[in-house]
Amino acid sequence: MGLLTGSHQLDEADANNFGVDWVIHYQFEDTEMSQAIDEFRTLIQDLHEAKLQMQVRPGYGASLLVCIRVPRDYLGNMVYKSRVKDWLYGIIHEVPIGDEQTSIDAETAAEELRSVYHAVTWSKALGGAGITAQSGKWKNVTGTFPLHDPSANAELLRKWSRTLLLTAEDLDAIRALYGEKVAYYFAFIQCYSTFLIFPAVWGVFSWLYLGPYSITCASVNCLWCIVFVEYWKIRETDLSIRWNVKGVGALKVNRPQYVWDKEVRDSVTGEVVRVFPAHKQFLRQMLLLPFATVASIALGSLIVVTFAMEIFISEVYRGPFKEYLEFLPTVLFSLSLPWINNTLTRIATQLTDYENYRTQDQFDIAQTSKTFVMNFITSFLPTILTAFVYVPFGARLLPYLSVFYVGSFAKAGDTRRVHVDPSRLQQEVIYLSVTGQVLNFGEEVVLPYVKRVLVQKWRDYRQKYAMAAHGRRYSHRTDQLLNDVPDEASFLWRVRTEAEADEYNVHDDTLEMCVQYGYLALFGVSWPLVPLGFLANNWLELRGDFFKLSLECQRPPPIRADSIGPSLQGLEVLTWLGTLSTAAIVYLYRGEMADVRLSTLLLVLLTAEWAYLGLRFVVRTAVEKIATGSLRREAAKQYAVRKSYLDTISRSTSPKGRPRVRFQDRVKVYSTATDATTNTQEFLHPGQHESSSEERFWSCPTQDTADAGVRLIKALRAGDSIQPEKMKKGA
């Protein structure tokens, strides 16, 4: 794991953050000097007004690094206020005791950093400095980020390189370092990988003892998918309670771009709420439908054409340059995909902007949903085409590919002697679950790392060269600023590197896992060893992602979340599609393709659909019933907290006056009724409304009631023998 712990050895000095809480990276490459100076002065002024301390250092190139520190007891006060807000919104149950000046300890580094983040980014009205990177007047601020904690990161990586599964404490550690949003991703991949163990073992068993496309294997896999998704839902709630973030979406602040229709003073809380009507937003969200259609058509047709060309060239075409032409479709596809994807993403962003979400969270969720749609199409459509179009109908469809016969290619192919190989699906699935995953990991983690190291080396070399070439000197003061103090050198090197690093987007990683889950759910049945491949991959993936997060990306602001977001819906849709796809694959590939009948296929699909709905209901009920420990604990905690309040309040404000008694229209006042053994008549003060007949009704003393009843029983029972007629009728 030498790669993971980094090429430079960590010592105490390297791990020192010099008390810097936050860094702002200001670039003025393309800005007039006077404008840059004005902007920078405003920046410093804004930070200063937000009661922050700062120091400035040169960055790489035409950029400055503003190091920010929040005075400790101001920070403690912010943490306290944040806790109070949490409590007011019902996120936590323990009331934070204190007043305006109270300063309390943060529970984790992430909680502390979140307050710093708020101090830097929140609008001035909320007491922050209002610095949001790359937006509005701060488009020259290319990044605002906290510094990594190198020793904690290295320790976690070292620990995980020796273990198989993450523990709850590891997840807590991630949460303490990076906040709940990131921790949710790691909790998800951890939960998913643990769940993968079962299908991996079962897959090996199926591979050895059950035939290919076994119905048993398929059913077990589908059931596993349903159980996993339902369990994860409960697990999410569990974690949200463990991390005190349940319902945290409610207290997020408005994003700067939010446009509201009117300001309404809430009649209950008395606070001003900026309202954008929900039905308007919903109508705007409906634009997702045409967008999804356009995206599907654009990406779908691209994929279909590529696929058809590829098939044509590899299977039918017999003309010249076959070996080169074979790569043509993939090359064309790879060239046009980024352009289409970029266009679609731009449209998606505009749509999401137009949908006008109140909080950044909601915005992210909406944007991610759209990315999902696009990603699912590009990820799954090629394999879907192979599984359900090419292999079953290929022999019948290939002749139509004659549309490609133009010019010199004419007559170069012969469609009649085409033989479609049903194992093509399996090959594709094997590629996806083994080669694809490895390549993906390389592209995602190793490549950027190598690139970063090379860029760094190149930069150092050029810097040295430039230094040697120029001897120009500034004023002593400026020179002092330009050259790093030896003490700070390695620290500043780290800050500069982090300033140049990419932002970490947790949604991308989550999406990647969802796509993997999708392959498993949709096509897993065609090669039972798929889960085994994924399991091995995920062991590396988890560590690789943490490596990327901690060493290759900026430390993300520790944002809170109580779910993995729209991915959850993605998982549900994939599970549903997976059941249908699995059923269809098993039916199509199990026997001879020629025996396939449409009505049987439809019946199989319908049955699979109903089985899915039924099983999901049963599994959901079972999982909810059994795995609700933490919900119960949550309720118990709330109960305990309320109980203790009640004691406090009743002790401090116990009203010792006369108990108020006013009952509907029949008012009766008893002096006391706790001692009920004495005659009740003594306590009876007839009320105003009590009629004399009512008084008489209740006049018989209580202890006589039993005797009266006994008399009646005797009388009625005696009458029983004499008046059988009457009694029978009355019974």
Next chain:
Amino acid sequence: MGLLTGSHQLDEADANNFGVDWVIHYQFEDTEMSQAIDEFRTLIQDLHEAKLQMQVRPGYGASLLVCIRVPRDYLGNMVYKSRVKDWLYGIIHEVPIGDEQTSIDAETAAEELRSVYHAVTWSKALGGAGITAQSGKWKNVTGTFPLHDPSANAELLRKWSRTLLLTAEDLDAIRALYGEKVAYYFAFIQCYSTFLIFPAVWGVFSWLYLGPYSITCASVNCLWCIVFVEYWKIRETDLSIRWNVKGVGALKVNRPQYVWDKEVRDSVTGEVVRVFPAHKQFLRQMLLLPFATVASIALGSLIVVTFAMEIFISEVYRGPFKEYLEFLPTVLFSLSLPWINNTLTRIATQLTDYENYRTQDQFDIAQTSKTFVMNFITSFLPTILTAFVYVPFGARLLPYLSVFYVGSFAKAGDTRRVHVDPSRLQQEVIYLSVTGQVLNFGEEVVLPYVKRVLVQKWRDYRQKYAMAAHGRRYSHRTDQLLNDVPDEASFLWRVRTEAEADEYNVHDDTLEMCVQYGYLALFGVSWPLVPLGFLANNWLELRGDFFKLSLECQRPPPIRADSIGPSLQGLEVLTWLGTLSTAAIVYLYRGEMADVRLSTLLLVLLTAEWAYLGLRFVVRTAVEKIATGSLRREAAKQYAVRKSYLDTISRSTSPKGRPRVRFQDRVKVYSTATDATTNTQEFLHPGQHESSSEERFWSCPTQDTADAGVRLIKALRAGDSIQPEKMKKGA
């Protein structure tokens, strides 16, 4: 509405309840006199120990009526304690201020009666008298019930006879009189009837302008069903917030029959919880599957056989006694159905008992679910058979009915000249939506009313006769007890009538509405005027049900609930089935039966299923987004309450000590940092762990930061023109 206001005129005296809160009906018809006396003494003793006042009066036949009154301030204290419990469990947000002796007003009569109910029925450990009717040692207690409020009932009935729709205030009035569980039923029928207006109007339009089995009509109906169910879910939550009953299931007490595995002391609340493992219960619940199978087979085969016989006799049979034989299957069915239903209900009750639910609520829900399964089969299976078996395949299946050719019937029929009439489905649906509903109403409301009046008349006549025949006299004291005081006569007449009345089961009425909804969802498309018929019926049904509840049944204990219970799941299943059924009916009946192809039918079903899933998702999202006003208000209310607590607490317990500041491992203490315009260095007291390099890093005063930055900008920008190489690389 003379029928509804009752045959006897209400005057002030009639409406007087003599301050009686609760009545216990004790019957000793089949009990030894000595045992009866012992039991009765125990009963009085138990009530006495629960601090209740009582009076005894003779009932009809060998029975006694124990009238119970709770001392007013003891009741007020119980109401207070109940509120405290509500608050502890998070049902209400306002904390009830007070101490052990506090006595407060109930908000509604129902709240008051609920406390009385608890005083009578709760176990002695909880401070009640532990009297539960017809169970355990109280099997001779045939009923415990509160008395009706005749004037309030009459007023509501009078008001509703003049209006079309119920208002929110009407629902509140029902809630105030009968508690939330009953009010939920009326809210449901009210919401459902209001929703019916749209399909009624649309149905008339379709009937006039669209052809039969129109696709447009079918799609609109299905969409309406989805919207209705999703809206009702939101409405339920809305009402639960309006009535302060959200999550009320949590605080219900254990039912006496509950068996627990172990007692656990909750580590957080410190209370003893009686635990029965959830997974055990779930496994027991799984027995529902074999039960549903057995019930389906038993009822299904009965229905199929009846159906086949009926068809055979009416369509095929040409022998003697045809006019009498035609009724034979229905008669046989009617005779065997009660027996089968009773057997199944007995099994269902045993199953539910075995499932061992903690609260009566959960028990009721589980029992109702099972009743649902049985009811759905008997209600819908005959029409399903007509729609999907008899009409489409009748001509092909009828020849197989030759199984009935026995003895003299042989050769009496001719299956070849059978013509199946496709309009039979429509006729059946018309019957169900018009005739069936009217008959049902008569059976449910009018018949019991007539029966009750006749029984009453007969009893009065016999009593007079018996009096005249016998002159036997008891002791003066007993005689006084046996003969009603003139003042009390009409009151006691009412109490005796109520004691003899049936218990009101709200689940039955809800179920009836669900079945009606089911007809609409499943078969509505075959006759577009169905909703119109249902709408007219429901106007009467709502009033008839209230009439039944208030004049023909005992007043039910005012139990709380936050939902209509398992009916909601029933509605969802019916909506789903309805989509499939509607699609299939439209496909089958639209064209010629002969053109029907299985694969097309399956395709239609699959498409309908997917359309249903997609639409439901969209509708759910939309309804949740738009109709969440009261959820927001709920959150705002909680916020306001917490805010006021916070103010109270921070005023009373403000800790004016030195603010605690302890931060991770880098401890720094500032005297104060609120005045940040002065030089920060003045406030800096270097902490123990602060390294000297860190101290030096922060040594530059804040106001110099801007200048330093400007210097750097100038230097780097100047360098820009001189060292383009270096800067470009750094960018």
